[in-house]
Structures are given as C-alpha cells and as structure tokens.
Amino acid sequence: xxxxxxxxxxxxxxxxxxxxxxxxxxxxxxxxxxxxxxxxxxxxxxxxxxxxxxxxxxxxxxxxxxxxxxxxxxxxxxxxxxxxxxxxxxxxxxxxxxxxxxxxxxxxxxxxxxxxxxxxxxxxxx
Numbered sequence: 626x627x628x629x630x631x632x633x634x635x636x637x638x639x640x641x642x643x644x645x646x647x648x649x650x651x652x653x654x655x656x657x658x659x660x661x662x663x664x665x666x667x668x669x670x671x672x673x674x675x676x677x678x679x680x681x682x683x684x685x686x687x688x689x690x691x692x693x694x695x696x697x698x699x700x701x702x703x704x705x706x707x708x709x710x711x712x713x714x715x716x717x718x719x720x721x722x723x724x725x726x727x728x729x730x731x732x733x734x735x736x737x738x739x740x741x742x743x744x745x746x747x748x749x750x751x
Contacts, residue, residue: 629745632667634658634678634687635707640730644677647734648741661685665693672702675745677737680708680715688719695723703744707732 631653635641638659645655656673658664662684664676676694680687687706694700705726706719716727725744728737 628652628654629674630654630656630671631741632656632658632664632673632676632678634661634664634676634682634690636660636679636682644732644734644737647738651738653741659683661687661690664690668694668698672698672700674748675703675705675741677705677707677741680706680710680719687724688715688722691719691722691724701748703741703748705737705740705744707737 631648633641633645633655635644636659641657645657648655656667658667660683664678665685678687678690687708691704694702694704703725705728706724707728707730708715709730719727726740728740
C-alpha cells in the first residue's frame with residue numbers, strides 16, 4: 626500500500642514540526658504549508674489524500690480553504706480543522722461548510738492521527 630499524502634497547513638513552526646514528525650512516524654508523507662496562500666497554490670497542482678489545516682492562518686483561513694475545496698474545486702478530500710478559536714459558532718460553521726472534523730488546540734497528536742486515519746478510511750469506502 627502506498628503511503629498516504631497529507632497536506633498540513635499550520636503557521637506555528639513548533640506545532641507544525643511536532644505534528645509532521647508524528648504523522649510521518651505513522652507512515653504518512655506530509656507536505657507542510659506555512660499559510661493559506663501556499664496551500665491554495667499547492668492544490669492547483671497536487672491533491673493530497675487529506676488536509677489538516679489551522680483555522681487562523683495568514684492570507685487564507687482554514688474556513689476559506691474548506692469553501693475553496695468544496696465549492697471551487699468540487700473536492701471531497703477530507704479536511705480536519707484545528708484551532709484555538711474553538712467556540713461553538715466556529716465549529717458549527719466549519720462543519721456546515723464541509724469540514725470533516727474539528728479539533729481544539731492544544732491538540733493531541735495521537736487523537737489527530739486517529740481522526741486522520743478514520744477520514745481516509747471513510748474516503749476509501751465511498
């Protein structure tokens with residue numbers, strides 16, 4: 626089975642490297658993006674198996690990313706949003722727009738891994 630490609634959009638370098646390390650340890654290939662603009666550019670050439678994105682990023686938020694993927698690219702790629710702004714309104718809006726999951730920071734790398742695995746498995750079934 627070929628390794629699954631993940632796109633990780635996180636502007637906090639410490640958290641990004643921690644999550645990248647943990648996901649790669651589990652066999653994922655992880656492409657790290659520091660901001661929403663880089664993510665959007667990357668998506669024009671390559672579509673990953675899943676996306677993990679911070680909600681609050683420079684240039685293009687995680688919520689805007691969900692909107693872009695679902696409505697402009699018509700993509701069903703699983704998107705898991707992570708954010709410190711985990712109030713109920715943000716979570717509901719993200720899920721209504723098409724995000725697959727939402728994790729509040731600080732996040733557990735192990736919990737994130739379980740959720741990523743679950744979303745990728747669902748994608749393979751459908």
